[in-house]
Amino acid sequence: MRLKITGRFVSAVATAAVAPLLVFGIVSIYSLRTANETSVAEGNLNVARQVAQQVAQYMSANVKILRAVAAELRSTDLRQWQQDRILKDYVLDFPEFRELTLLAVDGTTIATSRIGEATLGVPSIDEGDAPTIAPITIDDDLLPTTTVTVPLTRLGRREGWLIGEVSLEELWRTVDAIRVGTQGFALLVAKDGRLIAHGNPNDKPRVAAGENLREHPIVAAMSGRTATQPIAYSAETGAQPSHREYSTADGRTLLGVAAPVAALGWTVIVEQPTSEAFALAAQLQLELVVIITLALIATVTLGYYWGQSFIRPIFALIKGTQSIAQGQLDDRVTIGGHDEFHQLGEAFNGMADKLGQLKEDVRKQERQAMFGRIAAGLVHDISHPIQNIANSCKLILKLRDDEEYRDTFQRTVDREFSSIKRVLEDLRNLARPMPLERFPIDINRAIQETVDSMDGLATTAGLTLNSRLSQQPLYIEGDLFALGRVYRNLIVNAIEATSPGGSITVTTEDQGDRARITIADTGTGIPPERLDAIFEDFKTTKRRGLGLGLAISRKIVEQLGGSISVTSQVGKGTTFTIDLERTKRRPFPTELAAS
Numbered sequence: 055m056r057l058k059i060t061g062r063f064v065s066a067v068a069t070a071a072v073a074p075l076l077v078f079g080i081v082s083i084y085s086l087r088t089a090n091e092t093s094v095a096e097g098n099l100n101v102a103r104q105v106a107q108q109v110a111q112y113m114s115a116n117v118k119i120l121r122a123v124a125a126e127l128r129s130t131d132l133r134q135w136q137q138d139r140i141l142k143d144y145v146l147d148f149p150e151f152r153e154l155t156l157l158a159v160d161g162t163t164i165a166t167s168r169i170g171e172a173t174l175g176v177p178s179i180d181e182g183d184a185p186t187i188a189p190i191t192i193d194d195d196l197l198p199t200t201t202v203t204v205p206l207t208r209l210g211r212r213e214g215w216l217i218g219e220v221s222l223e224e225l226w227r228t229v230d231a232i233r234v235g236t237q238g239f240a241l242l243v244a245k246d247g248r249l250i251a252h253g254n255p256n257d258k259p260r261v262a263a264g265e266n267l268r269e270h271p272i273v274a275a276m277s278g279r280t281a282t283q284p285i286a287y288s289a290e291t292g293a294q295p296s297h298r299e300y301s302t303a304d305g306r307t308l309l310g311v312a313a314p315v316a317a318l319g320w321t322v323i324v325e326q327p328t329s330e331a332f333a334l335a336a337q338l339q340l341e342l343v344v345i346i347t348l349a350l351i352a353t354v355t356l357g358y359y360w361g362q363s364f365i366r367p368i369f370a371l372i373k374g375t376q377s378i379a380q381g382q383l384d385d386r387v388t389i390g391g392h393d394e395f396h397q398l399g400e401a402f403n404g405m406a407d408k409l410g411q412l413k414e415d416v417r418k419q420e421r422q423a424m425f426g427r428i429a430a431g432l433v434h435d436i437s438h439p440i441q442n443i444a445n446s447c448k449l450i451l452k453l454r455d456d457e458e459y460r461d462t463f464q465r466t467v468d469r470e471f472s473s474i475k476r477v478l479e480d481l482r483n484l485a486r487p488m489p490l491e492r493f494p495i496d497i498n499r500a501i502q503e504t505v506d507s508m509d510g511l512a513t514t515a516g517l518t519l520n521s522r523l524s525q526q527p528l529y530i531e532g533d534l535f536a537l538g539r540v541y542r543n544l545i546v547n548a549i550e551a552t553s554p555g556g557s558i559t560v561t562t563e564d565q566g567d568r569a570r571i572t573i574a575d576t577g578t579g580i581p582p583e584r585l586d587a588i589f590e591d592f593k594t595t596k597r598r599g600l601g602l603g604l605a606i607s608r609k610i611v612e613q614l615g616g617s618i619s620v621t622s623q624v625g626k627g628t629t630f631t632i633d634l635e636r637t638k639r640r641p642f643p644t645e646l647a648a649s
Contacts (some may be wrong), residue, residue: 076350079343079346082346083342086335086339086342098309099297099311101232102311102312103313105228105229105313105324106314106315106320108228109315109320109322110317112224113202113317117187120204120218121185124204126140127140127156127165138167141167150222150224151221152199152219152220154166155173156215157175157217159213174201177201184205185203189244190244192261192262197222198222199219200219200222201218201220203216225242228251230253232324239252240322240325241254243322243323244320245319246266247273248265249261249267272323276314297309309325310323367396367398368395370389371387374406375402386406443466443470446462446467490532490533490536493531495534495537496528497634498527500538501571505545512549517557519545520560522561524564526564529638529641531639532614536610537614539607540610541571544607547603548574548575551579552627553578556575556627558573559574560572560573565633568633568635570632571631572632574627575627577628578624579622588620589618
């Protein structure tokens with residue numbers, strides 16, 4: 055009971071206080087994690103955009119240099135050696151250019167910065183007047199290079215091309231300089247997916263190997279394709295992913311963001327392990343979880359102990375109620391304070407005081423009623439014998455010389471004193487167990503003798519007394535005189551409860567290891583509400599008398615290890631049933647001979 059009430063109270067506290075706190079904690083943790091992811095991704099994306107801008111500016115500067123060279127070469131009529139000198143000077147001034155070559159429309163070399171023959175030829179792709187950048191290649195020094203072609207036109211006519219071989223080593227340095235945290239690096243991917251530069255020193259061999267990253271989740275999303283790993287990208291709207299988490303072959307989980315180099319079709323990717331990127335969020339999340347957990351524990355603990363102080367008076371009242379129910383009317387409850395529980399405790403103690411007084415009053419009334427019943431019963435049971443003795447004494451004074459009356463007087467006095475003695479014996483037997491002797495008894499024989507002895511009383515009352523005995527001998531161990539008293543008492547009760555013309559039947563039955571005796575009458579019956587108390591002391595259905603017959607009968611039967619019960623229907627009759635254990639022993643030969 056204690057656990058149930060306490061558990062329900064703690065559940066109520068949890069529902070009222072802990073549940074909102076728990077929901078707040080979950081929402082806070084989720085919001086913190088989401089906000090941190092967005093913030094970290096946005097920061098990394100800004101880095102990628104800056105790198106993309108630097109790359110675009112770097113390549114744009116090279117294109118502008120070529121445009122300036124082209125303009126200088128076309129501004130005046132220069133000789134070849136002068137054009138060669140201009141190209142060589144630019145190569146010396148701008149070390150990122152390894153070679154500058156001026157080609158005619160037919161593809162012949164007009165001028166070159168090389169000392170020997172030119173290595174650059176007519177571009178395979180002609181995009182009109184716009185400069186073109188060739189795909190990235192790796193030179194003999196394992197450095198990325200590309201060629202930039204600036205078309206030369208005059209009055210709408212193509213006059214040739216100025217082609218420059220550009221070393222992207224400076225681009226490498228730009229990418230290498232990017233660090234995000236301690237483990238985050240940037241990488242540059244060409245339009246065709248080829249890896250151009252990688253900020254992680256351990257991954258630079260991948261650049262030399264010409265690794266293609268077309269299936270990289272970010273690259274695939276930037277190009278509008280479906281990557282091997284799903285990514286949040288919409289090809290219809292052209293929306294680019296703000297950030298993405300994906301796993302690498304070595305089992306690491308990375309946070310990747312990308313920014314396009316729009317003019318070149320390249321992509322700048324910044325990758326950082328999520329363990330580092332979200333380290334602060336994870337720490338804050340852990341601290342928040344610990345704080346919320348401690349708050350929950352504190353709330354539940356305080357709720358439990360506060361609930362104990364709240365529920366303790368209820369337990370005290372329950373204990374007091376149980377004591378009252380067990381008859382311990384002297385127990386009282388002590389509830390301190392000045393609240394409603396204290397008032398309830400005082401009311402409970404007042405009720406207990408009233409119950410004690412009522413119990414004492416009832417006990418006095420029951421004692422008085424019992425004494426009244428005993429007195430009335432004694433008057434009823436003894437007054438008649440005493441009156442007969444008194445009348446006989448008066449007559450004996452007149453007829454003392456009559457020898458025949460003296461004999462009658464003697465018999466009358468002996469009979470009446472025997473009745474008085476029997477009443478007193480009944481009272482004494484209620485206070486202590488009756489001494490019984492156990493001998494083998496033939497039930498059929500004992501019942502038949504009792505029926506024969508009481509047949510005259512039944513005939514005088516206008517009744518028929520019958521016996522139906524078992525065909526099998528029934529033997530029990532018991533007191534012949536005490537059991538005979540039980541039989542006679544039950545038969546007398548049946549005679550007194552049955553109207554003239556009725557019948558009484560005494561039956562014995564074989565019930566295996568038990569012997570059953572029933573005494574049934576066709577009398578008035580006993581109301582159901584009085585059946586439960588019929589075997590109690592001083593309880594009787596008669597108008598007068600002590601009502602000890604059935605109580606003594608039950609005590610005798612139970613002392614012999616048996617049981618007695620009653621069934622009755624008002625207006626149809628009553629049946630008493632005695633159940634006794636059988637024995638294999640037989641009555642003594644003297645008893646059999648006497649029968």
